[in-house]
Amino acid sequence: MRIDLKTAQILTSEDACATMDMLRNLVDNPLSLVESLEGLYPKKVAKAMAELMQLRCRAVQKFSDGMQMFFTKEQLEQSSSEKVAAYRAKRYKDAGFEFVHDACCGIGSDSTALARTGLKVLAYDKDESTLHYSQANAAVRGVEDLIDFHLQDVAETVPPEGPIFVDPARRRGSRRIMSPDDWSPNPEAVARLLEGRPGAGLKLSPSVPMETLLDKFPTPDEVEVISLHGENKAIFFWYGEVASGEERRATKLPGCETVAGPLDSVAEVGTLGQFVFDPDPSLVISGLLGSFAKSNQVTTLDPQIAYLTGDQPLANPFVDTFKVLGQDRLDTRKMRKLMRELEVGRLAEVRKRGIPDRALTLQQRFLPQPFGERTVTLIATRVGDAHIGIVGEKITQEE
Missing domain, CATH: 1.10.10 (Arc Repressor Mutant, subunit A)
Structure with missing residues (x-):
């Protein structure tokens, strides 16, 4: 409300x-x-x-101080989680800046993260109740002395020179807005905010195609996709001194693992090997899947599908590894036969790409009853024009 x-x-x-x-x-x-x-x-x-x-x-899933903080439902959903905000705040600190403009501060998750690094923050929001909550949250988090709050529409009045962080509002009430032209500030206003800055960061939605974002906003010096616990949280365009010098970057939190490189590789297509690898979504959206596949000597099953395959396991935090036990066409009769032969008693999970059916539907269709004691994962995917099902056992990093 x-x-x-x-x-x-x-x-x-x-x-x-x-x-x-x-x-x-x-x-x-x-x-x-x-x-x-x-x-x-x-x-x-x-x-x-x-x-x-x-x-x-x-x-409390987003903030360690969540039980004391202030927000509405929409504000909480729009806000950056504490781990993501802390990670990107470090960019400004490491770049040697002494202060940062937080152009669309919302409830203050980024402002407080920046302040916790010791930076002075100038926080702006055009809504007075939102700004009041941001001030209250700064007090909850013990950094109110490092943040100056301004009731200001940055689309109308651009903050003074200096490094800036911009997180456009992408919700109207409870409705998520998918068109960047309808965000606040819109791409034109964002361009004005970024112009001439020594360093700038722009937070964007991972639900919008990368091509659309690159077309709508100023060309970044670096594109970074950040995931948290296996879910893409945001795309960041970095400019100037907060950019790392890499063209693309995928970062996996909370462990801060990262893969970086140029957008110049396409993964080779190969046949199914002894292992299947399901990549972290940040690797896929960032466009670095090809270079990752090449450097780890694995291939894809299909040029349009992100599953990778090879004959050796990968001990890499950017992939979940599955040992292939069997595979067949994604046909009810064939898959039930495979489940019976492998004595499958339970599906730990169903992972799928390029398959329209719901995971629960596939589970009920292919394993209507236990055929044994074994617990496996079903990977349903498209390979060319065919739909196939791969039955595998998940390999932990320790193994």
Whole structure:
């Protein structure tokens, strides 16, 4: 829900914080929680407070201070996770800057991450209640003295010279906006914000095709795709002194593993080997799958599909490795026969690329009952015009 400044000020007050702490045990009982809060506050405030208390339980997945922070549902969803924000804040610190403009600060996840490196931050937002929450979150995280807050629309008034970080708003209410032209600030305004800066970072959505982003925004000195726990979180365009000198980079958090290089390789296509490798999504979106395949002497099964294959296991954090036990066409009769021959009792998971069927549908279709005690993974994929199913056992890095 959207809240006004007055409501935000009430929610961040000492009295409201004490109330939320006192009623924390009612979070799992929404009706009782709202009823208790409505006995203490106006209905609008009570509703906003109940939502905040419930959101905080989700926020701990993003922030170590999540149970004390302030946000709406939309703000929480738009915000950068603590690990991702801390990783990219280090770029500005390592570049030798003393301050950074955070052009679209939102609830302050990036501003506070930058401040935690010791940088001075000038934070901007055009919404007064959002800016108030950002100030409150800076206090929660103990960096309020390092951040200057400005109620300002950066699309209308560009911040002064100096390094900048830009994270355009990509939501309107609860709706995610897929067209960069409708983001705030839009590509034209972003170009004005980036112009003439000694260093700049631009956070973009991994849900939008890379070609679209490269067409809409100023050409970056480096493109980085960051994943967290196997899920792509953002694409970053880096400019000037915060760029590393590499054309493309894939980074896997929380371990900070990274692969970098030029966008100049296409993976060779080969036949199925003894192992199948499922790459981290950052490797795929960054365009570095080809150079990774070449340097690790593996091939793809299909030029349009990201699965890799080879005859030796890879001890690399950017791939999950599966030992091939068998494969056949993705046909109900053939796959059930293969499951029976391999004495499969359970599918640990179903991974798929280029296959329209849902994973649960494939699982129910091919393993309607246990055929033994073995636990395996089904990898369903397209190879040329054929759909095939590969049954494999996952190999851990230690093995």
